[in-house]
Amino acid sequence: MRKLTVDLGERSYPILIGQGISEQITRHLSDRGILPSSPLLIVTDDNVASFHLQKLKAALEAGGYRTCDFIVSAGETSKSLAMLEEIIRVALEAGLDRNSVIVALGGGVVGDLAGFAAASYMRGIRFVQVPTTILAHDSSVGGKVAVNHRLAKNVIGAFHQPELVLYDTALLQTLPPRDVRAGFAEVIKEGLILDKEYVEWFSDHLDALLALDPPTLEKALFEACRIKAEVVSQDERENGLREILNLGHTIGHALEAVAGYGTLLHGEAISIGMVGAAQLSEEFGRSQSITDTTRDLLKRIGCPVTIPRELDTDAIMEALMHDKKFREGKLTFILPLDIGRVEINKQVTKEQVRRIVDGLKQEE
Template identity: 50%
Template sequence: MRKLTVSLDHCTYPIYIGAGLLSQLPVYLDEVGIVPDRKLMVISDTQVAPLYGERILASLKQQGYQVDMAVVPAGESSKNLQQFEYLIGECLRFGLDRQSVILALGGGVVGDLAGFVAAAYMRGIPFVQIPTTLLAHDSSVGGKVGVNHALGKNVIGAFHQPAMVLYDVDTLKTLPTRELISGFAEVIKHGLIWDADFVQWLEKNSAELLALRPEKMIEAIYRGCEVKVAIVSQDERESGLRAILNYGHTIGHALEAVSGYIHYTHGEAIAIGMVGAARLSAKVLGTDESVVRKTKELLEAFQLPTQYDGERFPEDRLLLAMKRDKKVRNDEYAFVLTRKIGQVEVVRGIAEEEIRAALQELRKDC
């Protein structure tokens, strides 16, 4: 088991990463002062609840906790105000008070939604993140919680830090392969933006990671979280540095939007986006072409796509989607670009022609 500590101005919390941690959940809750006189509400989804929810409920009840579970349909479409309202109702029905605690058991969707319920219920109660996807090593750390609106993703939300993150890598065994691979894109992102040694380590260990070797997975998640923690502790509310976590996301979000959030998973879209950002860096900053090549090779080693279907998703639509992205200010394109592996920066005022040229090189038929 590995432990990381997040230290912010107003709070400190642990991240535990290990194999078989779920069976010891009551012990870890006890360590952060969540003892059986506090009511608990597990929030999960229809895919994860049958796999791990009942087991957790039974072990908590056995330790004397009063605990209930509320379940939402699996998938991004549950991250909305309707489910938020349903869950607030469940918390009221079960009689949660200001001392009660929400446990978010699932991927990023459940984490963001349950975290937002915790942020709003009675003006904020504590919550614990129990991530069960690889992508959620990213989403469970840092306190960004929220839901989508029909007109935009993640536009309703709050900053609400968890009391603890408990990451049991054994849960990844039941994750569909495409979701697992998608999660590696965010792990790789953490290396590319901050930690060149980690990138090398990922290159060396790709086969064992894809085979889910527990000790390697623990190390990968630990190092990915370490990067996120380092960035979030310097800039909790994204007034500057935290924006670099969006590396690959400008093109990635545009691809997700124009493909109706169906064709590409989030990880696939940002994998393509990171190659696009590297190509754009070569044009705008004069970054060495080897960065593009290394980025592509690493993503390919993890079976991630590095090109997009330009026939289906024309450049003009992608550019329009980028303009709508909340990160575009005053009609100016801003990108996180790379100088070298492990070092990135936000660059504003990028000319549309440069982006078009980078997108053309990213096309499958190029």
């Protein structure tokens, strides 16, 4: 098992990563002062529940914890106020009190939803992340929790750090291949922004990674969480540095919105977005080799690197203009300076982006 600490003063917490570690969940909870005295609520989705819920419940109950659970439908639409209200109902009915804990067993959807429920129930109770996707290396660390509004994603939320992240690689073995590949796009993003050596290691171990070989996966998730934790420790509330984690996300979010949520997976959209960011960087004089390395690696992971033809360029541009990063005619983009190094560039013009978006469609 590997251990990291997210360093946030009194809100610091450990990330534990390893094969089979959720079997010892009760020991890890009691190490964090979470005791069986109050009932505990597990929030999960129907896919994850079918594979992993009973075992986790059994481990908790064997340790004397009283558990109840709430299972949402898998997918982004469950990140809603309606689901939040349901969780609060279940929590009240089960008698959760201020010492209770909510356990998020699932990917980013469950983590964001359950985390926001914990942030709001009785003005905030503790919560624990048990991530079950690769993408969740990102969502489970850093305390951003939210649900969606009909008009926009993640706009009803809070910063609420978990007490513990328990990342059991055994739980990831049941992931569908497409989610594996999309998750790795977000993992490689961490390397592209801050760690060239990690990108090289990742590239050298790609076959083992795609096969979800446990020790290789453990190392990959550890390094990705380490990079995320470092950034979050320095800028918990995204006043500056944390923005760099958005590499590929400006174009990516626009593509997700135009394609319709769920058509392109989040990791797939940012895969395309990262290639776009590298090409934009060329407009500022950086080497084409950054684009080539980025594109080749994402292609080998099995992620898309071009924009599907049917997505309308005007609609993509429109979605980009709605992005909160648009100010005074210029867009803010995270651009690679090299592999493992990025800048926050506030000088990108609409025309430059349009050229890149058009180009990414032609390449298909």
